[in-house]
Amino acid sequence: MFHDAGCMTQRKKAAKVPAAPNAFDYAHKHPREIVWMSQNTNHIPVSDVIDKAILKAVRDKEYNLYPRSGGIFGLCDVVKDHIELPKDYRVLLTNGGIEATYILNRALLKKGDEVICTDPSFMPIHHQVSISGGKLVEIPIYRKPWKLTPDWIRKSITKKTTTILLIDPINPLGTAYTRPEIKEICEIAEEHDLLIVDDVTYRDFSMPVPTYKYVPDRTVAVYTFSKQCGLAGMRIGALAAPPHLMERMMPYNTNVLSVNILAQRAALAAMERIDAWLPALRKQLLVNQRIIKDSVDSVKGCFLPVYPSRTNMFAVDIGKTGANPDLVQDMMLYDHNVFVRSGNYVSKNFGKNFIRVSFSVTEEGAERFAEAFPKVIAKLRK
16 A cells, blocks of 8 residues: 555654554554444444344254345235335345446356446455456546536446446445436436336435436446445345346356345344334434534534435545555544545546545444544654
8 A cells, every 4th residue: 555665754753553564454454443434334223123034043943044045925025115216126145335337247148248437446346346357447526516417427338338337326535426317317218228226225215306216227226234224244235126137147146045144134124124223323413513514614624525325324535634545544443443544446547646534434433534634644743
């Protein structure tokens, strides 16, 4: 991560821990001391039904059996109902949303296929496109309106374009697409015979309009229980598509014996009660957003490109301060036990300008960020 001696020297002076231990190793060795704002995971308690379902499955020793290949009864149906999938869509449970995107990229891309996507973005998906033989067409969106526009998409289409990767709302900017924008993007897909990968990982924080409302025959949807339900460590997600696309993807599914049974029980319990706990979660996120915004606004040269965020994260622009986002990440972690993420993780070209800050933490956690952030920027400002 550090490429020159001057940067390394600055880091040694900036942080308590010398010579750059791995940030995640450090955080996992001190899990109860850390405010986890680095991975968009949810640390706000949502419902005790999750723990009860897991413990019951353990007591019943369900882990002695391979799970039903189609998942436990009811879970896929709950997913279909909750994210309002078309009736004919098939749902495949996966080891987190990241496995869902892996399966679809390996199955649906051939060498030379062009995929329209963004920078910033969730870069592991871009890696999957590359190893599947696809070519990335990364449209820069670290500029207003901080998301893809139909016009930018049109200008990027060639004879080799096959797919539009749409993460909605967007990681890391927190932007969401409007209904007219989604409708126009779907019209473009129809006009040019393109598939749309609609990654709805963060939909529960703002309920955007999915593309399968307009082009169900050419949409593959990705969903996860890691964020809103707080089940990141359980590794459970879902891939959804119309039958003709799911048939193309199934040969790449390695989960012929389904996914972790405890994760399935936790996900089903959470989703069956989501209407009871999701409103309180959203309310706390709004409080946390305000706490963080007040802190960022107090620091000269810093701002939030998107506010309010439609996800559970902000991109905090620090570009005018001259502070290195890698050093900001390290100093926040090692000196203040607040784990944020350098923008370099989610952007090739713009990562030096921002840090990503997840705010699905307790209010006390948001306040710890608010106290630490101005101090760190003051030390690293150039």
